[in-house]
Amino acid sequence: MNAHEDHQYLIALRKGDNLLLKELYSKFSPQVVSWVKKNNGSMSDAKDIFQEALIALYNKACDPDFVLSYPIGGLIFQICKNKWIDQIRKKTKESEVRILEKERYNSEQPTASAIEQIEEEEIRQNNLNAAFEKLSELCQKLLRAVSEGISSKDIAVQLAMNDVNTVYRRKNACVERWKNLYHS
Amino acid sequence: MEKDNYILIEKYLNGELNEEEVKDFKSRLKEDATFSEEYTLQKSMNIFLEKDRNQPELESKLQSIGKDFFVEEKNEEEDKVIPINRNKNRNRWLMGLIATVAIAAILVMFNPFQSQDLYQQYASHQPISLTEKSTGNNTATKAETAFNQKDYAVAFENLTIYFQENPQDPKVQLALGISALEIGKTEEAISIFEVIDWGNSALKNYGTWYLALSYLKKKDFEKAKIYLNQVPESEKVLFEKAQSLLKDLK
Numbered sequence: 001m002n003a004h005e006d007h008q009y010l011i012a013l014r015k016g017d018n019l020l021l022k023e024l025y026s027k028f029s030p031q032v033v034s035w036v037k038k039n040n041g042s043m044s045d046a047k048d049i050f051q052e053a054l055i056a057l058y059n060k061a062c063d064p065d066f067v068l069s070y071p072i073g074g075l076i077f078q079i080c081k082n083k084w085i086d087q088i089r090k091k092t093k094e095s096e097v098r099i100l101e102k103e104r105y106n107s108e109q110p111t112a113s114a115i116e117q118i119e120e121e122e123i124r125q126n127n128l129n130a131a132f133e134k135l136s137e138l139c140q141k142l143l144r145a146v147s148e149g150i151s152s153k154d155i156a157v158q159l160a161m162n163d164v165n166t167v168y169r170r171k172n173a174c175v176e177r178w179k180n181l182y183h184s
Numbered sequence: 185m186e187k188d189n190y191i192l193i194e195k196y197l198n199g200e201l202n203e204e205e206v207k208d209f210k211s212r213l214k215e216d217a218t219f220s221e222e223y224t225l226q227k228s229m230n231i232f233l234e235k236d237r238n239q240p241e242l243e244s245k246l247q248s249i250g251k252d253f254f255v256e257e258k259n260e261e262e263d264k265v266i267p268i269n270r271n272k273n274r275n276r277w278l279m280g281l282i283a284t285v286a287i288a289a290i291l292v293m294f295n296p297f298q299s300q301d302l303y304q305q306y307a308s309h310q311p312i313s314l315t316e317k318s319t320g321n322n323t324a325t326k327a328e329t330a331f332n333q334k335d336y337a338v339a340f341e342n343l344t345i346y347f348q349e350n351p352q353d354p355k356v357q358l359a360l361g362i363s364a365l366e367i368g369k370t371e372e373a374i375s376i377f378e379v380i381d382w383g384n385s386a387l388k389n390y391g392t393w394y395l396a397l398s399y400l401k402k403k404d405f406e407k408a409k410i411y412l413n414q415v416p417e418s419e420k421v422l423f424e425k426a427q428s429l430l431k432d433l434k
Binding site: 043054055124 | 379
């Protein structure tokens with residue numbers, strides 16, 4: 001799959017590129033605002049939904065296997081719609097939701113699989129987060145340090161561990177525990 | 185066994201496998217569902233740790249950008265979205281601008297301040313006037329007085345509060361940016377000026393000019409030049425300043 005030129009926006013999310021992020025807002029927020037408002041939402045609802053959608057996209061921007069192969073606008077719009085439908089489902093009558101529900105999945109859309117991937121990743125990230133919070137502080141520090149690219153030698157000093165091997169063993173144990181918590 | 189998978193996946197994700205190994209790895213992903221699940225989870229763990237580091241900053245960035253694009257309008261028409269201020273206030277703006285431009289012109293011509301530091305030389309800020317809009321507003325008065333007396337730390341404090349109440353006023357935004365720049369919060373200043381530069385307000389070109397000044401202060405002369413070249417000729421005073429600074433930078 002070849003990357004669409006809009007893939008640059010994913011990179012911008014990952015790198016925090018202000019200029020491109022603003023472009024995302026200026027290009028795609030008006031459509032979302034008008035749709036959310038049409039469906040009983042306020043400007044501030046639209047703002048929150050839009051930001052949540054960008055964070056959901058950001059998850060996938062960090063995934064080396066994810067390539068955006070079509071324009072990002074439709075994707076953002078659909079993620080926002082799904083999020084808004086989920087929200088009003090919590091507080092509105094079933095009949096209204098049913099009408100909106102039609103807008104949710106449209107398997108004809110080329111973006112359907114990407115949206116599914118993005119939504120799955122979001123759920124996985126939430127569960128990983130819940131599991132991570134149950135880890136000991138030492139495990140959290142250790143995993144963060146490894147991810148930051150700090151050398152095992154420095155980590156050993158920072159976290160008062162005997163040697164590089166201890167760091168390595170502890171790290172594996174922490175990863176195991178994290179996985180178990182995730183699955184439990 | 186599982187541990188071996190872990191190491192193998194880690195190596196793949198770090199790009200440490202050779203071509204042959206990558207091929208094997210990919211075909212295993214297709215054939216072995218358990219392995220593929222393990223891979224997905226491990227990848228998501230890496231994503232999590234990266235996000236854990238960077239997401240707070242991204243979120244606050246999006247928050248501040250969002251403020252400018254989701255503006256609740258008074259008496260708004262249905263479904264009409266105006267991401268950034270348009271010309272509503274243009275006339276008042278023009279009056280204000282003419283006055284400020286005149287002051288700026290005087291400052292430029294008779295600037296007694298000759299410093300070796302180019303930033304100091306070019307960073308002459310026009311006074312602001314906020315109180316006409318909201319008389320009796322204490323924060324506004326404090327901000328205005330402090331700003332015009334060049335007490336930028338106090339100005340920054342009050343403008344921050346006032347800006348939250350008047351997020352649509354580019355004049356306040358500009359003053360906030362200038363105060364941030366003057367008290368050394370350069371990055372914050374840059375992000376504020378970027379919003380102005382990006383928008384459509386009458387102060388758009390001031391956003392461009394102050395971005396140039398910010399980079400000048402950071403001694404990033406190449407970036408400063410880029411923005412200086414973007415100041416349009418129609419903005420006469422700024423254009424002349426920009427051209428003159430460009431010459432000084434050569």
